[in-house]
Amino acid sequence: MGVAISGWRLARAVSKRGQLGVVSGTVLNVVFAQRLQDGDEGGHLRRALAHFPVPKIAEHILQTHFNKHRSTGRRAVHSVPMYTINPSDDLLNLTIAANFCEVYLAKEGHDGVVGINLLEKVQLPNLASLYGAMLADVDYVLMGAGIPREIPGILDRLAKHEVTTMKIYVDDATPDDGFHTTIDPKSLLGELPPLKRPKFLAIVSGEILAQMLVTKANGHIDGFVIENALAGGHNAPPRGQLHLTEAGEPIYGPRDVANLEKFKGIGLPFWLAGDFGSPTGLQHALSVGATGIQVGTPFALCEESGLEPGLKREALQSIADGTAQVFTDPLASPTGFPFKVVQLETTLSDQELYEERPRLCQLGFLRTGYKKADGNVGYRCPSEPPNNYIKKGGKVEDAVGRKCLCNALMANVGLAQEQLSGYVEQALMTAGDSLVRVSHYLRDGVTSYHANDVLDYIMSAVSVDRLMLPVLQA
Numbered sequence: 001m002g003v004a005i006s007g008w009r010l011a012r013a014v015s016k017r018g019q020l021g022v023v024s025g026t027v028l029n030v031v032f033a034q035r036l037q038d039g040d041e042g043g044h045l046r047r048a049l050a051h052f053p054v055p056k057i058a059e060h061i062l063q064t065h066f067n068k069h070r071s072t073g074r075r076a077v078h079s080v081p082m083y084t085i086n087p088s089d090d091l092l093n094l095t096i097a098a099n100f101c102e103v104y105l106a107k108e109g110h111d112g113v114v115g116i117n118l119l120e121k122v123q124l125p126n127l128a129s130l131y132g133a134m135l136a137d138v139d140y141v142l143m144g145a146g147i148p149r150e151i152p153g154i155l156d157r158l159a160k161h162e163v164t165t166m167k168i169y170v171d172d173a174t175p176d177d178g179f180h181t182t183i184d185p186k187s188l189l190g191e192l193p194p195l196k197r198p199k200f201l202a203i204v205s206g207e208i209l210a211q212m213l214v215t216k217a218n219g220h221i222d223g224f225v226i227e228n229a230l231a232g233g234h235n236a237p238p239r240g241q242l243h244l245t246e247a248g249e250p251i252y253g254p255r256d257v258a259n260l261e262k263f264k265g266i267g268l269p270f271w272l273a274g275d276f277g278s279p280t281g282l283q284h285a286l287s288v289g290a291t292g293i294q295v296g297t298p299f300a301l302c303e304e305s306g307l308e309p310g311l312k313r314e315a316l317q318s319i320a321d322g323t324a325q326v327f328t329d330p331l332a333s334p335t336g337f338p339f340k341v342v343q344l345e346t347t348l349s350d351q352e353l354y355e356e357r358p359r360l361c362q363l364g365f366l367r368t369g370y371k372k373a374d375g376n377v378g379y380r381c382p383s384e385p386p387n388n389y390i391k392k393g394g395k396v397e398d399a400v401g402r403k404c405l406c407n408a409l410m411a412n413v414g415l416a417q418e419q420l421s422g423y424v425e426q427a428l429m430t431a432g433d434s435l436v437r438v439s440h441y442l443r444d445g446v447t448s449y450h451a452n453d454v455l456d457y458i459m460s461a462v463s464v465d466r467l468m469l470p471v472l473q474a
Contacts, residue, residue, distance in 0.1 A: 002233060002430055003027045003409035006117070006474060007306040008044075008105035010299060013451040015112030019471040020140060022115040023102045025129040026122055027365050027406065029091070032098030034077040034415045036065040048101035048108075053135060054189045057093045064090075076417045082364035083124035085168055085181050085377050092128045092188060099132030113139040115201075117474070120146025121234075121335045122365050127166055127183040131158050134195045142225060142472075144203025145234050145337065147212075152200050152219025159197040161185040170369040170377055172393075179369065179377060201225055201271075205236035207262040214266055221268065225294050225472065226258045228274035232296050232432035232474075234337040235328065242330065249328040250338050264289045271472050275434040277454070279461035282470060286462070296474030297432040298441065298454045308414040311427055314344055316447065319438050326435050331401030332428070334366045334383040339405070342429040348403055353426055359385045362417055363406035403428055 003026050011021030032045065040046055046066070052058040064079055081091060099116065106114045116133045118126055120143055130141065134155070143151055150166055157164040163184045170179045185192075199222035204210045210224050229235050229252045239255045263270050272285045273294035285293045299305060301312055301319075318324040325343040333339035341349050348354045361367065361384040370393055372378045380392040383402040390396055407417055408428035416425045440457065441449040451473075458471060 002300075002412060004031045004306040004413040004415075005300050006296075007413075008102050010302070010304040010306070010451060011106040011114055011473065012108065012110070013304045014299070014455065014471070014473040015106065015114050016110045017452065017455050018112060019455065020113055020115050020469045020473065021106060022117050022140070022142060022473050023106050025099050025102070025116045025118045025125075025133065027363065027410065028098045028102055028129065029095040029125060030077055030080050030363060030410070031413070031415060032101065033065045033080045033094060034410075036062070037067050037077060039068055040066060044105055045101055048104040049097065051104060052097055052100055053192055057097065057189070060090075061094060061097055065094075076362060076419070077415075082367070082379075084379065085124065085179060085369065087124065087128075087181070089188060092183060095125050095128035096132035096135065096188070099129045100136045103133045103136035103138045107137065113469070115140030115142055115198075115472070117142045119234075120144065120148045120151075121337075123166065123168055124181060125365070126151075127154065127158075127164055127181060130154065131164075131183060131185055134158055134198060135192075137196055138198050140199050140201060140222075142201045142203055144225070144227065145335065147209065148202055149213060149217045151202075152217050152221055154219075155197050155200060156219050158183075158185065159195045161189075161192055161194070168369055168377075170371050172371040173369075177371065179371075199223070203227055203273075205229075205256070205258065207259045207266075210263060210266060214268070223269035223271070223291070224263065224266075225271045225273050226260075226263065226290075227294075228258070228272075229256060229328070229338075230433040231274035232300070232326075232340045232430050234333060234335060234339055237336075237338060244330065247327070248330070250330050260288050260290075273472075273474065275432060275437075277434060277458055278437065278440075279458060282458055282462055286470070292470030292472065293458075294472040294474050295454065295458065297434050298438055299451060299473050300431060301438055302441075302449055302451045302454060304451045306413045307429075308412060308427065311344075311346070311412060311429060313447075314346060315342060315429060315431075315435075316438070316442065318344065319436060320442050320447075322436075324435050324438075326431055326433050329401075332403045333405055334381050334402050336382075336398075340430045340432060342431050342435065344429060346427070348408055348426050348428040354403065357404075357426065358419060358421060358423055359383065359404070360419055361385075361388075361404070361406075362419070363410070365406045 015021030269291040276293040277295040367379040407425040411427040
């Protein structure tokens with residue numbers, strides 16, 4: 001659910017109810033550093049860091065990033081370099097600690113299960129992110145936005161603190177190049193007891209990818225989340241040639257509907273995602289053989305979510321007014337995947353605000369590698385300044401309409417970066433097509449609601465005694 005929307009507070013609230021609360025690990029090292037630099041309101045990050053298994057690393061992170069005298073003015077996060085194929089030990093340790101703390105806080109004070117969601121498209125931090133979450137005893141790992149074939153085996157090796165490598169997708173590379181990134185847990189943290197290997201749920205849109213993962217993944221897959229085109233965030237592109245509606249949205253057809261009978265034939269648990277967040281949605285999922293449902297949009301707007309309060313109020317007001325709209329933008333994301341955008345006048349969904357933004361790559365999480373003439377790896381993103389992108393071999397048409405999701409999603413949670421020019425990054429909210437259904441929680445003048453309200457409503461028509469995690473919070 002984006003960057004820090006599904007933070008530890010939301011995941012903890014869901015987990016305490018016996019369901020699977022999930023934290024987002026995307027861009028978490030920058031979120032963590034920025035919040036320390038903002039003074040760590042409430043002291044939660046420092047409390048979690050006090051339990052990090054290597055106190056020396058925790059102390060170094062505090063010395064580098066914590067600022068108890070930080071002013072309330074916004075400026076860009078400092079001392080956090082962009083990820084490359086060969087990250088520094090300090091960057092790896094920061095990422096490990098950030099994910100450890102997020103999971104630790106989500107699991108604090110109860111015995112419920114907690115998962116972490118990462119993106120295959122954001123490859124470079126993933127080894128450190130997974131390891132940090134595992135140090136905090138994370139129960140599930142969820143990953144989509146690509147083909148996470150290597151992740152099951154990576155979890156096996158990280159549980160034993162082994163040197164672990166992951167292939168990195170590099171444009172123009174040949175099979176002989178073998179570009180990869182590596183983490184050596186023992187070199188970074190020393191000798192530690194073996195870790196629990198979390199269960200792995202692959203997020204897929206159809207049975208073909210699921211069957212391929214079962215047969216070709218380098219380790220055990222424990223289940224699937226099947227996302228349809230109504231789900232928020234990134235959607236899988238339609239199969240075949242891309243056609244657009246008059247409004248400019250991708251057209252999905254029968255080929256894009258998952259064959260649930262084939263999923264049942266695989267024999268692993270699966271959850272359905274994309275407008276199933278209601279009692280009837282849950283009942284339908286159970287009736288077709290699913291273990292349950294994944295729910296994102298209603299949780300994204302509840303009190304426990306990390307969405308910036310002003311943006312949350314604006315979105316809720318648009319729902320209450322009946323003006324809320326979600327547009328499936330085929331261009332917004334630099335990944336090339338369609339991306340759901342909530343249409344709000346104060347965000348980059350507004351064309352004028354989008355055109356006013358000076359294009360700049362500050363965070364670099366969605367950069368992709370490309371093989372340079374000298375054989376080394378360079379990094380480019382369709383959302384960076386077009387001239388820079390073209391100089392790196394990118395195509396000018398691929399840069400048209402792209403939005404800087406890294407910066408926009410940070411702004412969504414009140415961590416808007418400031419460019420050297422003084423420009424403050426603007427938000428870009430995502431939600432599923434079920435956004436209008438949030439009106440259920442806004443009846444009789446109610447203007448806000450909690451995660452418990454979402455769970456009470458969804459599970460009101462089913463008996464929970466016989467169910468295993470019927471609700472996954474995205």
